[in-house]
Amino acid sequence: MSDTAKRQPRVLCIGIPVRDLTFRIEAVPGRGNKVPASSFGEICGGNALNAAIGIARLGGKAQMCGPMGDASEAAAGFIFDKLAEEGIGSSGLIHMPGLVTPISAVLVDPTGERTIVTFRDPGLWKVALPDADTLLKDCDAILTESRCSSFVTPLCAEATRRGIPVVVDVDNAMSMNEGLLTAASHLICSAEALHGTAGIADDAEALKKLATLTHAFVAVTRGPKGTLWLDDKQQFRETPAFPVHSVDTLGAGDIFHGGFTVAYGEGQDIAHALRFASAAAALKCTRPGGAFACPTRAEVDELLAKSPVGAL
Amino acid sequence: MSDTAKRQPRVLCIGIPVRDLTFRIEAVPGRGNKVPASSFGEICGGNALNAAIGIARLGGKAQMCGPMGDASEAAAGFIFDKLAEEGIGSSGLIHMPGLVTPISAVLVDPTGERTIVTFRDPGLWKVALPDADTLLKDCDAILTESRCSSFVTPLCAEATRRGIPVVVDVDNAMSMNEGLLTAASHLICSAEALHGTAGIADDAEALKKLATLTHAFVAVTRGPKGTLWLDDKQQFRETPAFPVHSVDTLGAGDIFHGGFTVAYGEGQDIAHALRFASAAAALKCTRPGGAFACPTRAEVDELLAKSPVGAL
DSSP: OOTTOOSSOEEEEESOOEEEEEEEOSSOOOTTOEEEESEEEEEEEOHHHHHHHHHHHHTOEEEEEEEESOTTOSTTHHHHHHHHHTTOEEEEEEEOTTOOOOEEEEEEOTTSOEEEEEEOOGGGGGOOOOOHHHHHTTOSEEEEEGGGHHHHHHHHHHHHHTTOOEEEEEOSOOOTTOTHHHHOSEEEEEHHHHHHHHTOSSHHHHHHHHHTTOSSEEEEEOGGGOEEEEOTTSOEEEEOOOOOOOSOOTTHHHHHHHHHHHHHHHTOOHHHHHHHHHHHHHHHHTSSSGGGGOOOHHHHHHHHHHOOTTOO | OOTTOOSSOEEEEESOOEEEEEEEOSSOOOTTOEEEESEEEEEEEOHHHHHHHHHHHHTOEEEEEEEESOTTOSTTHHHHHHHHHTTOEEEEEEEOTTOOOOEEEEEEOTTSOEEEEEEOOGGGGGOOOOOHHHHHTTOSEEEEEGGGHHHHHHHHHHHHHTTOOEEEEEOSOOOTTOTHHHHOSEEEEEHHHHHHHHTOSSHHHHHHHHHTTOSSEEEEEOGGGOEEEEOTTSOEEEEOOOOOOOSOOTTHHHHHHHHHHHHHHHTOOHHHHHHHHHHHHHHHHTSSSGGGGOOOHHHHHHHHHHOOTTOO
């Protein structure tokens, strides 16, 4: 950790909260089939919201910002309760008149793998965020989702100009001339989204292609295969995954992004921040409950101290 | 139609209402994938409840009976509103302390095929129904679901003893010595449930096997392939499906059962009642909205009058 380490980095998390309806099943049903679930739960989710939970648990201060459904919508009220319980600010959430808060059916199988169907009203992308000076005041880092590019790019560009790290969770295929690719300081991609954006199915080749489009740090998370990234000399580096018995991968990628942003916001270097993120995501996978299964800072620090995996 | 035709048969529908969360998708996701939905809706469902909607729309009087979640559960309140809108009695629904009303994620693809994941708390099967004299008073027919066998069988046996038709929607594989197989007067099965119950994958062979276990009328519904059944001489008969452009098959089987029960309860013979049911189910498939897309009696009568399909 560097001498300039900051405690409790304040992270502005910009994204679209989602109602996650989780079903535990034996296997994803084939088309036309009916399958029983052994349990059901309604939690909240969405990449940035899950990451915000990670940030709050792992040592940062998180503030949520982004569009929600209509203020009269009772069904999504529990999202605010959950954010308050986690100590996450929600004053940046903006109710969109007449719209429905996004909702997901999340199917979790016995290996912990999750399969997701999500409805997001396209009108949510028309949200107008508060002005940049307000949002960036006291902001040590931004964490956002690639699918918010239509409303988040100008703010991210301004943050990058001000030297504030902008970590983007690239979770859907983006256009190669999408402004958010250059407005970000850190692009951490799922493999599918990276392949879709680069038009290349090979992780390393796709990452190289992405690096030609942006000055941002680029990485691809690959679950149990660990994280592949390009260092500042454009050399490939790998951060291994911590081997765990996985029971629920829901939100693991988001906890990874949250963990990375906290660690990097504290002043840890990239390699240490990625290892920290990897440990947080691994521990999350060992417990059911989406992002609410995120470990505490102490648990992550303990795993980092005792495990030789990826030790730096 | 026979001379003893009764108008507005009063049908006691016994089953477990379900909150149906419907998502329209391009294709059922593969394991581990995330797919977007183009629309979302929350409706109510469950076999007997859907059939009750069919009965109310098609000329009968329906009364719902069965277990629900805890009375304090706000999320399922809309089910009572929907029943009231349809003119269906709900006084037979019994709140189960501490339990959750069943919930389904229903994925509907562009061909109208539906794929369903359902959570039902096993505690719901411990419901105690009101006494038989109360329930069977003014009852012209019972329609129930095979998965309710644990709490519905004694009542069905008593109804059969009293000469009241008991139509069972066999929608899950049953044990071959399950009492409901003999307590019913009419077993109308999905193909999967029939195969699972008989342990035979061929429709005709499975139906023959089922007929050896019960005195009830036996039939298997097969979507666009029509209905296969055994007549009172134990000869195979087929009722063809009406060819339609299907956009949503959710609830189609239930509307079939509701339609059959209304028609049979009016005094129509088996062949006419099956053709009536087939017409109602076909029209339902042409519209989205689960059982709420059930046609009116007038629409079904019109299709029956003008279409040569299966004319008797």
